Amino acid sequence: MNRTRIKICGLTREEDVRTVIEAGADALGFVFYPESPRFVTAEKAAVLTSAVPAFVSTVGLFVNASAGEIAETVRKVPLSLLQFHGDETPEACHEAAALASLPFIRVFRVKPDTRSDDLIQYEQIYRNASPFFRGLLLDAWTEAYGGAGKVFNWSLVSKGIGPRVVLSGGLSAQNVAGAVSELRPFAVDVSSGVEAARGIKDAGKIHAFINAVRKADETV
Numbered sequence: 001m002n003r004t005r006i007k008i009c010g011l012t013r014e015e016d017v018r019t020v021i022e023a024g025a026d027a028l029g030f031v032f033y034p035e036s037p038r039f040v041t042a043e044k045a046a047v048l049t050s051a052v053p054a055f056v057s058t059v060g061l062f063v064n065a066s067a068g069e070i071a072e073t074v075r076k077v078p079l080s081l082l083q084f085h086g087d088e089t090p091e092a093c094h095e096a097a098a099l100a101s102l103p104f105i106r107v108f109r110v111k112p113d114t115r116s117d118d119l120i121q122y123e124q125i126y127r128n129a130s131p132f133f134r135g136l137l138l139d140a141w142t143e144a145y146g147g148a149g150k151v152f153n154w155s156l157v158s159k160g161i162g163p164r165v166v167l168s169g170g171l172s173a174q175n176v177a178g179a180v181s182e183l184r185p186f187a188v189d190v191s192s193g194v195e196a197a198r199g200i201k202d203a204g205k206i207h208a209f210i211n212a213v214r215k216a217d218e219t220v
């Protein structure tokens with residue numbers, strides 16, 4: 001049986017962190033992008049991550065932050081992985097990851113004219129640029145960089161999109177099983193689809209999302 005890894009992103013409250021851990025997510029995401037409604041300061045994230053047990057990952061999401069800013073955050077918050085969700089070049093990702101001594105994933109924001117070859121090329125560029133690179137995260141292209149709850153056209157990417165690909169963009173308990181069976185990503189990542197309001201998670205939606213992934217895992 002496949003076991004799709006699950007990341008729940010955009011956590012801002014201790015009760016939501018507890019719910020996500022109890023529900024069995026593999027990774028928790030914290031948004032260090034000041035323009036996001038889910039933004040948390042490093043000080044707040046340090047409190048939120050203190051409740052995270054061993055073997056559950058903590059992911060720091062950044063949008064066009066400098067290597068120095070990221071290193072400063074990492075000094076205060078125990079993060080396992082960096083997520084670059086802006087326009088960061090391969091060199092910028094490598095510099096920040098090396099300074100922070102942390103691996104990273106890089107977003108590819110899928111547009112209507114994206115082709116499978118574009119993903120393969122992009123993946124190779126980042127892989128060649130840095131030993132800290134751990135894979136691509138696919139999201140729908142939006143002006144706001146991410147967290148918009150927007151689904152991209154999955155048929156633009158091939159089935160079995162890659163051993164390390166993280167799928168995101170408008171996922172929810174309603175559509176995630178289809179995504180897992182259709183694309184077989186290594187992991188799925190959700191923010192808007194498990195919220196009651198921006199930055200406020202909904203425990204029922206979190207449990208429904210994780211149950212839907214686990215049920216789909218039984219069929220692939």
Ligand SMILES: O=C(O)c1ccccc1N[C@@H]1O[C@H](COP(=O)(O)O)[C@@H](O)[C@H]1O
Pocket residue numbers: 009010029031033036037038061063085137139144145146147148149150168169170171189190191192193
């Ligand atoms: O969550 C945000 O506010 C955010 C801001 C800027 C860049 C990315 C952001 N979130 C990430 O976007 C994708 C898709 O989220 P959604 O499920 O469609 O809401 C996901 O990887 C979030 O981690």
